[in-house]
Amino acid sequence: MCARDRRLKEIQMWSIIRETLLYICFLSLLYTVIFSNCQSNSYSQVKHLQNFLLNSRQMDDDYTKISTINQYWNWLENSFISNIRAQEWYNGDAPRNLSGFINDKSSRLIGWVTMRQLRIKSDLCPAHVNEIISTCRYDYSFSNEDKNSYKPGWVVNETIQTYSSSINQSFIYSTSKDLDTYIYVGDHGTYGSGGYVYEFRGRLVDLQ
Template sequence: INTIDEYWYWLENSFVSNIRAQEWYNGDIPQYLNGFLNDKSNRLIGWATMRQLRIKSGLCSDRRVISICEDSYSLFNEETKLFQPGWTNETIEDEVYSSSIIKAFNYSTSDELDTYTYVGEFGRYRGGGYVYEFRGRLSDMKTNLSALHELDWIDEKTRAVFIQLTLYNPSVELLTSVTLLAEFLPTGGIYTTARFEPINFYSNLLFSFYF
């Protein structure tokens, strides 16, 4: 993934379809797999979230060249304002958006989200941000992603997008915390990383009991 368009393509054509169990290879409908991923092995605990961190637009020192500068992310230039869909301050009366879309343009703090600071390859990112939750039917999530794409939810001021989810594999009794991070560089490139943190809940519980 090297561009914003490629990231959207991955979101809309790969990621979102795989967080719900789809038909089996022979076309049979999956039964008793509500909440499972498309691998039919891991169950989603709660729901996946997509959180964006953005920067403010700053005036360049030499405005004869360009009037707006796009800097790297820092704790001092993070955008935290509330916006209407499309990153505007004006209400569009003719358009009706779902609550999920409206919420995705409203900043939430780390305390509200119960999240923490995360260190990436190109920045140290706060736990707040603009959040979209992958909740509801697959068709609704696809519709919402298309709307966010059309509204330029990811644009030149985006500096990081986190996709976070927690999985449970009942076969091996293993919980896994998954973080997929895409860092959007001021030069236009995108750097992606993934972190998987397994937790064997039952062995930890047994250890605590005997200890």
């Protein structure tokens, strides 16, 4: 019995050693894959794209200083859209062989730019406020997120004007499963993973 027990203990010991070695090999491989792709230029690249697309280096149309709806639309139409497509060079030459590049002429898009909007429900105001304003909108939260689908112009009924399929689709609520997205934790709140998505596809003249 002693020899048999000793043999069983040896088998268990070697099994533990084998599992430990396999675990160490797995961690080593994981460590190699994760840290071998780290580059010192990654931070600079991200910072450049943030400053470039948010236009924070300019006095006009700086996204970080937006406080009104009109300022947002000015930034979107006059800065953001023009910067996601390569424009003419400083000397007026056409941007040849730069299809798919953004306007910094060095960064290339993989796929296309998307913009996701989250909306809040509009409720009737309480009686004591109703004399001043009829519709109340509260801060965003998961409980008051609007998940209804609309027609262009945020209306329920059909409109007379004809819109492209991308615009029509942007007024239809998409779930996180549709978008393959996750909950986002921002500086001012936590935001749901669904929303109304517009895809910036096509030529610049079409986007404008």
